[in-house]
Amino acid sequence: MREPIDAPAGVATRFGPGGRGLLATSKFLAIVGGLVFVALVVMSIISIGGRKLFLLPVPGDVEILQMCAAFASSTFFAYCHLVNGDVKVDFFTHNMARSRVATMDAIGSLLIGLFGALIAWRTGAGALGSLVTGETSTILGWPLWIPQALMVPGFILLALAGFYMCGLHLRGILRKPETGEAA
Amino acid sequence: MSGTSVGFIIFGVMLALMVVRVPIGIAMFVVGASGYVYLTDGNVAALLNSLKSLAYARLSNYDLVVIPLFLLMGQFATHGGLSRALFRCVSAFLGHRKGGIAMASIGACAGFGAICGSSLATAATMGHVALPELKRYGYSGSLATGALAAGGTLGIMIPPSVPLVIYAILTQESIGKLFMAAVIPGLIAMLGYMLVVRIIVTINPAAGPAGPEVSWREKLTRLLQVFPVLLVFVVVIVGIYGGWATPTEAAAIGAAACGVLALISGGMRLRGLIDSALGTAQATAMIFLVLLGADMLNTTLALSQMPGELAAWVKNSGMAPLFVMFMILVIYIFLGCVMDSLAMILLTIPIFYPMIMGLDFWGMSDQDKSIWFGILALMVVEIGLVHPPVGMNVYIINRLAVDVPLTETFKGVVPFLLSDFARILLLLYFPMVSLYLVHAFKA
Numbered sequence: 001m002r003e004p005i006d007a008p009a010g011v012a013t014r015f016g017p018g019g020r021g022l023l024a025t026s027k028f029l030a031i032v033g034g035l036v037f038v039a040l041v042v043m044s045i046i047s048i049g050g051r052k053l054f055l056l057p058v059p060g061d062v063e064i065l066q067m068c069a070a071f072a073s074s075t076f077f078a079y080c081h082l083v084n085g086d087v088k089v090d091f092f093t094h095n096m097a098r099s100r101v102a103t104m105d106a107i108g109s110l111l112i113g114l115f116g117a118l119i120a121w122r123t124g125a126g127a128l129g130s131l132v133t134g135e136t137s138t139i140l141g142w143p144l145w146i147p148q149a150l151m152v153p154g155f156i157l158l159a160l161a162g163f164y165m166c167g168l169h170l171r172g173i174l175r176k177p178e179t180g181e182a183a
Numbered sequence: 184m185s186g187t188s189v190g191f192i193i194f195g196v197m198l199a200l201m202v203v204r205v206p207i208g209i210a211m212f213v214v215g216a217s218g219y220v221y222l223t224d225g226n227v228a229a230l231l232n233s234l235k236s237l238a239y240a241r242l243s244n245y246d247l248v249v250i251p252l253f254l255l256m257g258q259f260a261t262h263g264g265l266s267r268a269l270f271r272c273v274s275a276f277l278g279h280r281k282g283g284i285a286m287a288s289i290g291a292c293a294g295f296g297a298i299c300g301s302s303l304a305t306a307a308t309m310g311h312v313a314l315p316e317l318k319r320y321g322y323s324g325s326l327a328t329g330a331l332a333a334g335g336t337l338g339i340m341i342p343p344s345v346p347l348v349i350y351a352i353l354t355q356e357s358i359g360k361l362f363m364a365a366v367i368p369g370l371i372a373m374l375g376y377m378l379v380v381r382i383i384v385t386i387n388p389a390a391g392p393a394g395p396e397v398s399w400r401e402k403l404t405r406l407l408q409v410f411p412v413l414l415v416f417v418v419v420i421v422g423i424y425g426g427w428a429t430p431t432e433a434a435a436i437g438a439a440a441c442g443v444l445a446l447i448s449g450g451m452r453l454r455g456l457i458d459s460a461l462g463t464a465q466a467t468a469m470i471f472l473v474l475l476g477a478d479m480l481n482t483t484l485a486l487s488q489m490p491g492e493l494a495a496w497v498k499n500s501g502m503a504p505l506f507v508m509f510m511i512l513v514i515y516i517f518l519g520c521v522m523d524s525l526a527m528i529l530l531t532i533p534i535f536y537p538m539i540m541g542l543d544f545w546g547m548s549d550q551d552k553s554i555w556f557g558i559l560a561l562m563v564v565e566i567g568l569v570h571p572p573v574g575m576n577v578y579i580i581n582r583l584a585v586d587v588p589l590t591e592t593f594k595g596v597v598p599f600l601l602s603d604f605a606r607i608l609l610l611l612y613f614p615m616v617s618l619y620l621v622h623a624f625k626a
Binding site for chain 1: 201202203205206207208209213231234235236237238242243244247248251252255428431432435436438442456457460464465467468469471472475521522523525573
């Protein structure tokens with residue numbers, strides 16, 4: 001398993017220009033998502049304070065929190081995969097040749113890519129469904145297709161990250177068959 | 184093929200995928216989705232339809248938002264310099280004793296655990312602060328790193344605790360009650376670790392020399408500096424348990440308080456804020472990917488009726504309830520050799536929880552049983568963080584203590600592991616230890 005709180009220093013050193021662009025985009029999106037959570041903290045404080053002190057909460061605070069949290073969480077996945085943050089079992093493979101480990105990681109990344117693409121597609125379809133039926137949130141009456149649609153870019157980025165990492169692992173094996181590096 | 188056999192095949196394939204390094208969440212998702220199609224007689228359309236809402240339904244779950252918020256709180260706490268203040272405070276009171284600096288590291292870990300829900304973060308943060316001090320006073324490498332690796336697990340044992348939130352969501356248990364129930368076992372864990380230090384330095388005084396005496400005036404000053412930590416902890420736990428705030432709101436209050444502390448006393452600026460956002464992003468994505476996979480898996484397991492049938496089989500098998508519980512705990516210890524604590528909870532609770540709830544333990548009520556089992560599961564999955572071969576905390580501390588060999592650190596945690604086992608037996612045979620506060624302060 002990877003260390004999740006370590007600064008991912010040096011991760012990008014083997015990335016090509018495309019990979020660096022992907023990492024920069026994912027990182028930017030993840031920072032945006034993280035700051036959305038910071039903003040949600042501020043909103044919750046205002047709402048709790050307002051409710052306790054003046055009996056005046058932010059209307060629909062729970063709904064805003066839910067919608068924004070769904071969007072913000074979706075922005076985190078691609079970044080996490082690019083810095084090797086996934087939870088993996090590496091007990092059985094840590095003594096194996098690096099090229100073999102890289103092959104397995106390529107398969108893992110490919111599956112991540114497919115997962116991202118599948119979820120992006122289905123979440124997009126879900127958003128479209130909500131748009132057609134005109135589904136809205138209970139209290140604020142906000143259209144529900146918007147938060148669902150906002151989640152799609154995060155998962156598209158996850159798909160790209162998965163496919164990119166898959167290619168990176170494979171390239172490492174092909175280029176250096178003896179010492180093929182594992183990420 | 185019966186649903187239960189499908190369930191077993193799903194588990195087998197999933198474990199095989201995990202062995203070949205497929206990310207755990209993805210392994211769960213792949214077998215869950217395949218099993219779903221099989222159990223619905225090849226109805227791919229039904230699967231695709233249910234996937235439409237998977238991500239939004241899960242990620243917009245109100246209770247689940249508590250996780251990124253607690254992680255953000257931990258990030259702010261890390262940037263806020265609170266770890267140093269905690270260490271200085273506890274070492275002012277304990278440092279002059281033999282082994283006192285190691286005890287202070289453990290106490291400071293417990294304090295940090297009270298505002299941080301992650302063991303790895305606790306170990307890493309306290310390691311940075313305490314290791315140089317332990318080295319300066321000539322502590323042996325195995326005692327210094329062992330105490331910190333074990334102390335780091337207090338991060339999840341003392342609430343807030345991310346695994347307990349996951350347990351609560353899976354079992355629809357109250358987060359507040361689980362947090363309350365974890366307080367005494369967490370304190371026992373801390374005292375147990377301190378006792379271990381005491382025993383080690385009694386046997387080998389050179390392992391942990393005494394530090395300097397600190398004046399009472401200085402002690403009070405340092406105590407005042409950690410007062411905010413205590414305040415945040417009390418507000419969060421009492422707020423949730425007293426029904427004054429929902430867990431999500433309490434987490435927001437905690438995150439805000441730690442953020443303000445980080446701004447004022449820790450000198451956090453834009454750079455620190457961005458680092459906190461990224462740290463939260465990575466830790467959250469790691470957990471949520473496993474959660475999305477587990478959602479798919481659990482839908483399929485429910486469809487296969489395997490958990491219910493297995494629970495009924497265990498109930499009717501005539502096995503002694505305590506024996507069943509014991510076996511479950513042993514399985515956790517073995518799983519902990521290869522798997523992350525959260526993945527273990529997500530994977531096993533849907534199977535083990537109905538089993539435990541179907542058995543009778545000293546006539547305990549369902550509510551008590553579910554809280555008691557939650558605390559036991561937490562304590563036992565946490566052990567995986569310090570025992571070989573995975574022992575993430577051990578690796579983190581060892582990486583920080585460059586001059587201590589890894590085998591030394593693993594040797595160092597053994598006595599602490601013994602105290603873990605003793606505590607688990609205590610909690611197993613005396614459920615009241617976990618349930619006392621829940622009963623004493625009925626909300």
